[in-house]
Amino acid sequence: MSLIKCHSLSVKIAETQVCSNLDLTINTGENWAILGMNGCGKTTLLHTLAGLNPMQSGSIELNNTELNTISRREIAQQLSLLLQHQEDHFPGTVLEAVLIGRHPHLKSWQWESEHDHELAQKALTQVGLNHFAQRSILTLSGGERQRVAIATLLVQQTKVRLLDEPVNHLDIHHQHEVMKLLTSNNKDTANIFVLHDVNLASRYCDHALLIYEDGRTAHATCAEILNEESLSDLYQHPIKEIEHDGKCWFIAG
Amino acid sequence: MRPFPFLVFLAVFSLVLIIASLFMGSVPLSFQTVWSSLVESSTQQSSLIITELRLPRALAAFATGALLAQAGALMQVLVRNPLADPYILGVSGGAATAVLIGMLLGFSSSFGLTGLAFIGALVAMFLVFIIAHQKGTWTPTRLLLTGVVVAAGWGAAISLILSISPANNLHGMLFWLMGDLSYSSSSAFAFSALLIGLILSLLLSSQLNVLIRGDKLASTLGINLKQLHIKIYILASLLTAAAVVQAGSIGFVGFIVPHLIRLSGITDHRFLLPAATLGGGILVLVADTAARTMIAPQQLPVGIITALIGIPLFLYLLQRDAKQ
Numbered sequence: 001m002s003l004i005k006c007h008s009l010s011v012k013i014a015e016t017q018v019c020s021n022l023d024l025t026i027n028t029g030e031n032w033a034i035l036g037m038n039g040c041g042k043t044t045l046l047h048t049l050a051g052l053n054p055m056q057s058g059s060i061e062l063n064n065t066e067l068n069t070i071s072r073r074e075i076a077q078q079l080s081l082l083l084q085h086q087e088d089h090f091p092g093t094v095l096e097a098v099l100i101g102r103h104p105h106l107k108s109w110q111w112e113s114e115h116d117h118e119l120a121q122k123a124l125t126q127v128g129l130n131h132f133a134q135r136s137i138l139t140l141s142g143g144e145r146q147r148v149a150i151a152t153l154l155v156q157q158t159k160v161r162l163l164d165e166p167v168n169h170l171d172i173h174h175q176h177e178v179m180k181l182l183t184s185n186n187k188d189t190a191n192i193f194v195l196h197d198v199n200l201a202s203r204y205c206d207h208a209l210l211i212y213e214d215g216r217t218a219h220a221t222c223a224e225i226l227n228e229e230s231l232s233d234l235y236q237h238p239i240k241e242i243e244h245d246g247k248c249w250f251i252a253g
Numbered sequence: 254m255r256p257f258p259f260l261v262f263l264a265v266f267s268l269v270l271i272i273a274s275l276f277m278g279s280v281p282l283s284f285q286t287v288w289s290s291l292v293e294s295s296t297q298q299s300s301l302i303i304t305e306l307r308l309p310r311a312l313a314a315f316a317t318g319a320l321l322a323q324a325g326a327l328m329q330v331l332v333r334n335p336l337a338d339p340y341i342l343g344v345s346g347g348a349a350t351a352v353l354i355g356m357l358l359g360f361s362s363s364f365g366l367t368g369l370a371f372i373g374a375l376v377a378m379f380l381v382f383i384i385a386h387q388k389g390t391w392t393p394t395r396l397l398l399t400g401v402v403v404a405a406g407w408g409a410a411i412s413l414i415l416s417i418s419p420a421n422n423l424h425g426m427l428f429w430l431m432g433d434l435s436y437s438s439s440s441a442f443a444f445s446a447l448l449i450g451l452i453l454s455l456l457l458s459s460q461l462n463v464l465i466r467g468d469k470l471a472s473t474l475g476i477n478l479k480q481l482h483i484k485i486y487i488l489a490s491l492l493t494a495a496a497v498v499q500a501g502s503i504g505f506v507g508f509i510v511p512h513l514i515r516l517s518g519i520t521d522h523r524f525l526l527p528a529a530t531l532g533g534g535i536l537v538l539v540a541d542t543a544a545r546t547m548i549a550p551q552q553l554p555v556g557i558i559t560a561l562i563g564i565p566l567f568l569y570l571l572q573r574d575a576k577q
Contacts, residue, residue: 050473052469052472052473071475071477072472072475072476072477073475073476073477074475075475076473076474076475077475080473081473083467083469083470083473086466086467086470087333087466087467087470088466089333089334089335089465090330090335090465090466090515090520091515091520092465092520092521093520096462096520096521097466100462100463100466100470100474101474103459103460103462103463103474103475103476104474104475106459108456108457108459108460109456111523156474
């Protein structure tokens with residue numbers, strides 16, 4: 001079943017043409033990687049898919065409904081977005097920061113239920129922060145703060161998850177824990193990751209969308225599209241493919 | 254700190270302080286006198302001191318502080334800065350300018366001046382709103398900068414009026430600028446504004462909890478940003494206007510009280526807003542009781558006392574917080 005459908009989508013930010021006439025269908029159970037150089041518009045495209053950024057032309061359907069005919073609240077019930085940066089101007093506990101993920105599912109006068117608290121506690125356990133519920137958000141390290149943001153996204157319980165550099169600030173162990181957590185048990189959901197690590201993309205994703213600097217885009221399954229030639233072209237840098245234990249790895253030349 | 258018991262404590266403490274303030278003043282009164290003047294109407298002088306002077310004054314002080322602290326808590330979320338105060342966008346400057354012009358033109362009825370203050374506050378509020386919101390974009394920084402610059406403009410207008418005013422007007426004007434409760438009679442308007450404001454801000458409070466984590470995140474969690482910003486703006490400005498009309502500009506309350514509540518560990522706005530409301534009431538009530546008794550029968554502007562209490566308290570808590 002298709003969760004996101006783009007019809008001849010064109011997106012432009014300032015002078016950068018991110019994509020033109022892009023046709024893309026993302027189905028349940030799929031994990032997509034968006035790859036490209038700095039400033040090519042990966043984040044802009046992700047925000048456009050979330051309805052936060054105007055498109056130049058074309059259309060986007062979320063769960064077979066035109067995206068710009070649905071309210072923000074209805075979008076938030078079906079689609080979540082992990083932002084690249086977290087803003088913390090105000091103090092608060094980790095639990096409070098996670099519980100706001102339930103906001104799209106609660107009425108304005110409704111308090112979080114026992115069930116919502118259980119979800120939050122479970123999400124914190126999943127990201128390895130089970131004893132952090134009462135910690136102040138301002139005392140966390142960068143990687144811990146990133147995992148709190150991921151827990152917030154988990155309790156939002158959406159079918160579509162857009163993740164802008166989810167492994168930002170994470171050590172190798174937590175990078176893999178988080179990618180495993182997000183890509184496992186997702187028969188009914190779809191993930192779209194913006195990643196800088198090609199090897200994480202080839203290991204955890206099944207499809208890739210490449211955004212070239214000149215506004216071209218290409219997408220296919222990872223097996224088809226991730227190779228020395230396409231990646232060297234994408235990153236304007238020689239990239240070598242090596243084999244180890246029967247798997248392919250990409251290293252910068 | 255557990256939020257609910259803390260709220261109950263603040264509410265009980267507020268009541269105790271309001272009653273205690275009835276005993277304070279240049280005429281000493283016994284418990285019986287205070288009690289009987291509250292429960293039965295009488296025209297004895299001691300009874301009139303309570304019902305005509307001390308009780309209305311205590312209620313006015315409490316309402317003003319509560320309005321300011323609530324407006325401050327909202328304004329801090331709106332401009333995404335925990336150090337903002339309700340006057341930061343120039344609402345009090347607009348009100349003060351209107352009142353001073355009225356005084357200069359010879360207005361003297363307190364009703365007329367109150368009306369002028371409210372009109373001035375509304376003009377100031379819409380001026381900033383229209384300039385900051387010109388092209389449909391609205392960022393906290395743009396709003397803050399517009400507000401601060403417009404407030405500076407009001408400041409210049411106030412100085413201009415003061416410098417051309419006849420000397421016999423100056424004392425009244427200065428007292429008004431420093432925040433003064435000695436002219437306030439009825440606080441019915443302030444209390445109704447307070448109650449309506451509290452209900453409306455409680456309805457927004459769960460959205461505020463989301464908004465403090467950033468505009469973009471709030472959007473992804475289903476919040477209509479533009480609508481919410483406008484609601485907070487109008488609510489905070491009207492609360493400030495009601496406080497300014499009651500007592501002029503009383504500094505530090507709106508900025509310090511919400512901050513103190515946050516420092517004490519209450520960060521959920523569903524508790525923070527009522528706690529700040531009670532806390533603001535308490536601070537101004539204590540400050541005003543001190544202002545009218547410290548060198549009685551002479552009275553001090555309450556704004557000076559709120560600053561004298563608020564600043565050391567704030568610095569102490571900030572210091573303590575840094576050590577933890």
